[in-house]
Amino acid sequence: MKHKFSFPLSGAILAIMAVSLYLDACSSLEEEQELSNSLDVNVVEPVERDxxxxxxxxxxxxxxxxxxxxxxxxxxxxxxxxxxxxxxxxxxxxxxxxxxxxxxxxxxxxxxxxxxxxxxxxxxxxxxxxxxxxxxxxxxxLVDQVVVYSSEIGDPPPTVDDLALSGIPVTMRSNSSYYHRIQDLWEDSTNISVNLVPNQKDTESLLFDVSRGKYSATVADDNIFQASAKYMDGLVQGPTISENDTxxxxxxxxxxxxxxxxxxxxxxxxxxxxxxxxxxxxxxxxxxxxxxxxxxxxxAEYYSPSPDMEKSGSLSPYDELIQTVADSAGLDWLMVTSIIAQETKFDPMAKSWAGAVGLMQILPRYSQVTDTTMLYNEEVNLREGVRIINNHLDHYSYIDSTDRWSFALAAYNAGEGHMADARRLAIDHNKDPNEWDNVADALLKLMHRSYYRNARYGFCRGIETVRYVREINSRYKVYKNIMAMEDYNEDEALPGVLGFFN
Known part of the structure; x- marks a missing residue:
């Protein structure tokens, strides 16, 4: 049985999971089948972690x-x-x-x-x-797999058999469940033409390419198609090729x-x-x-952001301001952004039960700003938060750079007093007080009376501080990954991560 393949030589991919190089044409059916059946898995022995x-x-x-x-x-x-x-x-x-x-x-x-x-x-x-x-x-x-056509192809084939007879190539990844279904159809002598693209392409980016006429057709789960069709013009639903996939x-x-x-x-x-x-x-x-x-x-706003949102930045409504303030203080703006996301989710009017206010939840008693109302000003609050963070970083300047940020974040959340107690407790347990994992463990112990009754600053909700540090560091890694995609696409003259579907 012979199957039709076509391979594009180059193309632009959505920045969400961007990659610009396309697969070269295979020289034989055996090579095509080897490519199509591969999930490119290299690690087959899983680590032991349950x-x-x-x-x-x-x-x-x-x-x-x-x-x-x-x-x-x-x-x-x-x-x-x-x-x-x-x-x-x-x-x-x-x-x-x-x-x-x-x-x-x-x-x-x-x-x-x-x-x-x-x-x-x-x-x-x-x-x-x-x-x-x-x-x-x-x-x-449960989802159905449906063929999705570009409106530019005219009258789309209404059935799977008509699609096979038309010769219209259906663009998809070789590691997708859609391709596995196409292979089943081939076994039933339904010769649908396939156009393989790199496995980094996701369904959403392929739908976008179809909507603008770059490809004639693709396959998507019906729920993803229905969501995308609300915000992408030029998509036409075709026949169902699989029902009730789990x-x-x-x-x-x-x-x-x-x-x-x-x-x-x-x-x-x-x-x-x-x-x-x-x-x-x-x-x-x-x-x-x-x-x-x-x-x-x-x-809806992810697909079609308003003009105000487009100007706000890729990560937050305050990207430009955060970059300016963080750069002037010598800090990584992505880390500062992650702190604000953790503190207030970018709400400049936020106020905590403890009296912390503004984007970075500044406690007025620790602020150099005498007029508390000014702490609701985004730039003033941001500069105060960055100043305090820098002070904590300076305080722990002798600590390894990997752990230094964790110590500074913990101090920003819990205060240097509780951090001093935790470090002394780590020493009491013959552990290095300059390693974050040891201090994190001590912070958790300070939630128990047997430990905090002898601590200078008493009880500490250590679990909140440990999670605070962990979640900010985790979000920071995500932000770096997203911005790496953004930078990659800018270098390749490809669309950016957000503000893309207008």
Whole structure:
């Protein structure tokens, strides 16, 4: 049986998961099949880390792509169907959620099995090919695979057989569940022409390319198509090639405890009914479905940002101001942005129960600004916050650069007094007080009376401070990854991360 392939020589890819080089044409069918069947997995022996260790560490790491239906930033705040669902699971088990964005050229299966993350949450269909390398949880969605045409092709073929006869190439990735379905159709002698592109291309970016006529057709899950069609012009739904595919999280094959806990969680939110009926979803899952696939404000503005949003920056409404102030103080503006996201989610009018105010939650008694009302001014507040952070960094200047920021962040959150207590406690336990992990452990001990009754500054909610530091550092890594994509695309004259779909 002979199948039709066409390979573009070059092209622009969406900055969300950008890569500009296309695959060269294969010289034989055997080479084509080797390419198409490969998930490019290199790490096949998973690390030993199951739910107990995740609980002890207090962090669940979620591997995902940067897209409107998985994880994205809107006005500096984190959103996404997968992000909110996994965050709910993490919260129920009292662990922090750390997002690991798949970078250019990175393989999610290798990232999972090497221990960079604990699950892949990316709207993944369970397929036999994927199950060779990872295990899957209980499903949390059912989707149909539909062909999506560009409106520029005229009258689109209405059936799968008509599509095969038309010779119109359907553009897709070789590691997608869509391609596996196409291979099944080939076995049934339905010769659909396929145009393979790099595995870094995601469904959303391919839909965009189809909407502007770069490609004639692609395949998408029906929920992703329906969400995209609300904000992308030029998309026409074609025939269904697969029905009721199960969407699930991927975990390591040896993470049976984690899978068990996730299955228990997902079963509370998604259950199959009798044949022919829609599955039963919890209210929470229905809300997420409405928000991300049926048209929420955040997703609409992700696709079609207003002029004011476009001017606000890629990460937050205050990118330009943060860069200016941080640069003048010699600080990394991405770290400052991450602190503000943690403190107030970029709300300049925020005020805490303790009296901390403004973007960076400045306590007036520690401020050099005498007029407290001025701390609600974004620039004044930002300069005060940066000044205080710099003081903490100077205070710990003798500490290794890797840990120095963690110490400064902890002091910013808990105060230098509690930090001094924690460091003394670390010494009492014969541990190096200049290593963050040791001090973090001591901060947790200061929540217990047997330790804090002998501490100079008394009780400390150490778990909050440890999480504060961990989440800021985690978000900082995400920001760096996003900006690396932005820089890459700027160098390649490709579209930017946000403000793109206008």
């Amino acid at each position: 739910f107990d260790e995740i609980k002890d560490r207090g962090v669940l790491r979620m591997i995902t792509r940067y897209s409107s239906n998985t994880y994205f930033l809107h006005q500096g705040v984190e959103w996404g169907f997968e992000y909110e669902l996994v965050r709910r699971f993490a919260k129920e088990h009292d662990v922090a959620l750390e997002v690991v964005v798949i970078g250019v050229g990175e393989n999610p299966y290798d990232m999972l099995n090497s221990g960079q993350g604990d699950l892949i949450a990316g709207n993944y269909t369970t397929t036999p090919e994927r199950k060779k390398y990872v295990d899957f949880t209980h499903p949390y969605n 969407i699930a999280w991927a975990v390591r094959k040896n993470a049976s405890q984690l899978k068990k806990e996730m299955n228990r969680f997902l079963s509370d939110h998604f259950q199959f009914r009798s044949e022919g009926k829609d599955p039963k979803r919890s209210l929470f899952l229905d809300v997420l479905k409405q928000r991300y696939f049926e048209g929420g404000r955040q997703v």
